[in-house]
Amino acid sequence: MSRAGERDTGLNANTVRRWEIGERWPDPRYRKHLVSIFGMPASDLGLLTADELAVRPEAETLHEFRRLWNMMTGEDSGNGWDRASVLRALVGASMLPLVAPLLSLDPEAAHADGKAVDPDSYRQIVRCQRELYWTSPARPLYEAAYAHTQLGVGLLRAATGTSRTILASALAESALLTARLAFFDLSRPAIAERCYDVALAATREAGDHALAAAVLGHMAFVPAFGHQPANARPLIDAALQHTWHGVSPMVRSWLHCVASEVEARAGAPAASRRHVDLAAGALHGDGTPPEWLDFYDSGRLHSFGGYAALVSGDHSAAAGHLTQALAALTPTGGKQRSVVLADLATAHARDGDQAADYLNQAVDALHTDWYGVGLDRVRDVRPVLGDSRHGVVLDERLAALTASRAALPGG
Known part of the structure; x- marks a missing residue:
């Protein structure tokens, strides 16, 4: 590492000992040098976990996407990819919306008038859209954020120097917001995954470790909700690696909460609660959280803690959280209100009247603030009411809610 110019190695005998006994896994920054020293691939050296090996095909897909990104942003480096090749690859890979429209922009025509890119104006709109997330209807905001992400990719092609770095960071935020809307609000995980890919590529361009950690953490929700914890855990591990680079403890705390939900959905209650404890420990560390971290605070920690307690069967602790x-x-x-209320219904499942009251409050919250994940949570909890009168009333309300949503333009 010293010969490669990496002076701050962070290595000592204790670190190596922990590698040897299997207590820790060598971080990626060390693995690349171990591969070089031994002249063998990481898989042959045993440096990849079973989970990492299981997701290698997906990792290769992401690698190919990054190659496409490099071509789009003029960093092809002579790899032989031309525009026609990229489009054929996209068709063959059946990539979903966002990628194809982005490639439809003509790089030769971008900013042909020679006007300079203004990254601050682009970033200001991202900031406003992020604030609108909490008070605006999801569908129209998603469409606006989607279009702004497209614009950002086009602008990035023409940007250079400091402007390019600032713009890449803002683009990562825009793509992350678009993905969150697609996944959490509109229940479109496939589109969200493509948006996360764009966001991750942009964080690499920006050199922003905190944003990279946030994107990878959000990416983990997709396989976690799809009951694929083996695919989610490597993403959490990769996200946590970024927190070693001066990232706010609040980001680390949130990542442990994401890990808690991954383990809870995997049926691993002890691991889930351990991550909640780690999240609580990190919450009070020094450092100013990034501006875009508006989706996490001590109250959200209690929400994750409550879910972890529910999975472990500790309904009293869950109700407290x-x-x-x-x-x-x-x-x-x-x-978030609809999610918390639905979980409170689970915590009071033995009291049918109280559980029904919480679920009806959750439906009220969905009428006011639509949230796809909230609806899913209410549906998951619905069985606690069985065939009771409360259950019949709730079914009628849910049917009316979904019907009204379907009648909306673009619903």
């Missing part, structure tokens, strides 16, 4: 989470919700926290 969730009551605090509900009380901590700000006026802009309406989307």
Whole structure:
């Protein structure tokens, strides 16, 4: 590492000992040098976990996407990819919306008038859209954020120097917001995955470790919700690696909460609660959280903690966490309200009247602040009411809610 110009190695005998006994896994920054020293691939050296080996095909797909990104942004480096080749590859890979429209922009025509790119104006719009997330209807905001992400890719082609770095960071935020809307609000995970890919590529361009950690953490939700924890865990591990680079403890705390949900959905309650404890420990560390980290605070920690307690069967602890989470919700926290209320219904499942009351409050919250994940959570909890009168009433309300959503333009 010293010969490669990496002076701050962070290595000592204890670190190596922990590698040898299997207590820790060598970080990626060390693995590349171990591969060089031994002259063998990481898989042959045993440097890849079973989970990493399982997702290697997906990793290769991401690598190919990055090659496409490099071609789009003029960093082809003579790899032999021309525009026609890229389009054929996209058709063959059946890539979903966002990627194809982005490539439809003509790089030769971009900013042919020679006007300079203004990254601050682009970033200001991203900031405004992020604020609108908490108070605006999801579908039209998604369409606006999607279009702004497209614009960002086009602008990035023409940007250079400091402007390019600033623009790449703003583009990562825009793509992340678009993906969150697609996944959490509109229940379109396939589109969200493509948006996350764009966001991750942009963080690499920007050299922004905090944003990279956030993108990878969000990416983990997709396989976690799809009951594929083996695909989610490597993404969490990769995200945590970025927190070694001066990232705010709040980001690390949120990542542990994401890991907690991954383990909870995998049926690993002990691991889930351990991550909640780690999240609580990191929450009070020094450092100013990034501006875009508006989706996490101590109240959200209680929400994750409540879910972890539910999975472990500790309904009393869950009710305590969730009551605090509900009380901590700000006026802009309406989307999370439906999730917390549904979980409180689970925590009080033995009391049919109280569970029904919480679920009806959750439906009220969905009428005010639509949230796809909230609807899914209510549906997951619905069985606690069985064939009771409460259950029949809730079914009628859910049917009316989904019908009204379907009648909306683009719904």
